[in-house]
Structures are given as structure tokens and as C-alpha cells.
Amino acid sequence: EVQLVESGGGLVHPGGSLRLTCAASGFTFSTYWMSWVRQAPGKGLEWVANIKQDGSEKYYVDSVKGRFTISRDNAKNSLYLQVDSLRAEDTAVYFCARSPSRKQQLVFWGQGALVTVSS
Amino acid sequence: SYELTQPPSVSVSPGQTASITCSGDKLGNKYASWYQQKPGQPPVLVLYQDSERPSGIPERFSGSNSGNTATLTISGTQAMDEADYYCQAWDSIYVFGAGTKVTVL
Numbered sequence: 707e708v709q710l711v712e713s714g715g716g717l718v719h720p721g722g723s724l725r726l727t728c729a730a731s732g733f734t735f736s737t738y739w740m741s742w743v744r745q746a747p748g749k750g751l752e753w754v755a756n757i758k759q760d761g762s763e764k765y766y767v768d769s770v771k772g773r774f775t776i777s778r779d780n781a782k783n784s785l786y787l788q789v790d791s792l793r794a795e796d797t798a799v800y801f802c803a804r805s806p807s808r809k810q811q812l813v814f815w816g817q818g819a820l821v822t823v824s825s
Numbered sequence: 826s827y828e829l830t831q832p833p834s835v836s837v838s839p840g841q842t843a844s845i846t847c848s849g850d851k852l853g854n855k856y857a858s859w860y861q862q863k864p865g866q867p868p869v870l871v872l873y874q875d876s877e878r879p880s881g882i883p884e885r886f887s888g889s890n891s892g893n894t895a896t897l898t899i900s901g902t903q904a905m906d907e908a909d910y911y912c913q914a915w916d917s918i919y920v921f922g923a924g925t926k927v928t929v930l
Contacts, residue, residue, distance in 0.1 A: 741919070751860070751868065751911055753919035767918055801867055809915040811858040811873035818867055 708732040710802050710816030717822045722792050726819055728785035728802030736760075736780040739805045741812060742787045744798035754800070755787065756808065765808070770796075792823045827916035831925045838930055843899040845925045847912030850893060855914045857895035859888060862924075863908045871910075872897060904929050 714726040728740070741756040755766045755776040764776050775788040785802050799818040805811060830848045837843035847857060857875050860868035871882050875890040885900045895914075899906050907929045912922040 743919070750924045751913075751921040753921070756919075765918065811856075811870055811913070812860070812868075812919070813870055813873075813879065815867035815869070 708814055710804070710814065712800065712802055712816045712819035715800065715819030715821045717824065718792055719825055720793060720823055722823070723788070723790045724792070724821060726787040726789065726800055726802075726821070728787075728816055730783045730785065730804075733804075735778075735783040739808055739810075740776075740778060740785045741803045741805060742774075742776060742785075743801045743803055743812065743815070744796075745801070745818070746795075746798040749798075752798075756805070757785070758808070763808070789821065792821070794823050797821060797823045827914070827920050829912055829914060829920055829922035831910075831912060831922040833923070834926045834928065836928045836930055837899070837902045839904060840901055843902050843906070843927055845897045845899075845910050845912075845927065847895040847897070847922050848893050849895075849914060849920075852893050852895055852914060853891045855890075855916065857888065857890045858913045859886075859895075859897045860911045860913065861906075861908045862911065868911065899927070902927075902929055 709731045711729045742754040757764050757776045773791045777786045801815050801818045803812040803815040859872040861871045862868040871886050872888040876888040887898045889896050909924045911924045
């Protein structure tokens with residue numbers, strides 16, 4: 707069974723940091739592009755970042771460039787999102803998702819991890 | 826930046842057909858995907874490459890994409906289809922529409 711399980715969310719002050727983890731199982735993790743997508747409370751979906759199978763290519767939405775870092779460890783079947791310099795507008799559920807390529811559909815999503823930025 | 830426009834809501838009676846549109850500049854030149862999201866759950870891919878259904882998605886879900894508009898059609902809508910639906914296209918990044926709430930009355 708394909709599973710993506712996010713962890714590492716929580717309450718953080720503005721300017722703070724968190725590291726989100728997405729643990730993958732049930733498929734060959736190293737053969738998929740992986741993305742982070744977020745959803746602010748009551749709002750729509752916003753793609754945040756993605757990373758190539760071997761980690762050699764990484765892409766970000768403009769609003770998080772320089773603050774967020776995506777990475778992966780294929781030996782541990784894990785995807786990460788280091789989120790720094792957090793702002794109130796970063797408050798959202800963060801989903802990890804897999805896709806066959808950089809541009810193709812997001813085929814399977816995890817349950818999400820809530821990040822709340824508040825003083 | 827590229828934008829996709831969806832109606833905020835669509836209402837449909839059980840057994841009838843629901844159509845959800847997604848508009849974007851020359852969207853027909855791109856592939857559209859559609860995701861279903863129920864409250865408290867992650868999105869589920871229901872269509873990709875305009876009209877392809879992933880394994881496990883019922884045949885009542887179909888799609889088209891031409892000109893500036895992609896359309897998700899749910900035929901014989903069931904109560905379980907009540908959800909938010911998001912269209913998505915690729916334009917250097919993944920772009921999502923704002924979502925359409927489908928209510929089955």
C-alpha cells in the first residue's frame with residue numbers, strides 16, 4: 707500500500723523554523739519526483755516546491771525562495787522541507803505528493819502536517 | 826503569472842450531471858488535471874492529461890480541454906461526490922484553480 711506520512715508540524719513564532727518530514731512506503735521512492743503543496747485554512751492549494759529523483763534539481767514558488775529548502779534521502783525513503791523565517795502567511799497544512807515527472811500530475815498525496823505561525 | 830479560474834460553487838441533484846469549468850489563457854495547449862478534496866482529507870487525483878482516469882476512479886468522472894477551458898463532468902452524480910474540486914495545469918510551476926465546491930442537493 708502506498709503511504710506518505712508527514713510529520714514535524716506545529717506552532718512556531720514568526721521568524722522561527724521547522725523541519726517537515728514525509729515518510730514514504732509502498733513504492734520505489736527513488737523513482738519519483740516529490741512535491742510539497744500547502745493549503746492555508748479554508749483556502750485553496752498552493753504548490754511550494756519539488757525535487758527530482760536524485761535531488762539534483764529543486765524548484766520553488768517565488769514566495770518561499772530563500773526561506774524554504776526541499777531535500778530528500780532516498781536511503782531513508784524520506785522527503786524533507788526545511789522552513790525558515792516563517793511568516794503568518796505560511797500557516798497552512800503542508801502535503802507531500804509524488805509525481806511521475808517535474809510537470810506531470812500529483813498522483814498521490816499524504817495526509818498533511820499543520821504548520822501554525824503565530825506569536 | 827498564470828491563473829486558472831473556477832466557479833466557486835456548483836449545485837447538482839443526485840443522478841444528474843455536474844460540470845465544473847476551469848479557464849485559463851490557452852489552457853487547451855496544456856494538460857489539465859483535476860483533484861477532489863473532501864473535508865479533512867488530502868486531495869485525490871480524479872483526472873489527468875485532460876481526460877484520463879487513474880485506477881479506481883469511477884467512469885462517471887470525465888473531462889475535456891479545448892481553447893481556454895477545461896471541464897470536469899460528473900455523470901450520475903452521487904452524494905459521495907460532494908467535495909471541493911481543483912483544476913491544475915503546469916506553467917513553469919504547478920498552478921491550481923481556487924476550487925469549486927460541489928453540493929449534491
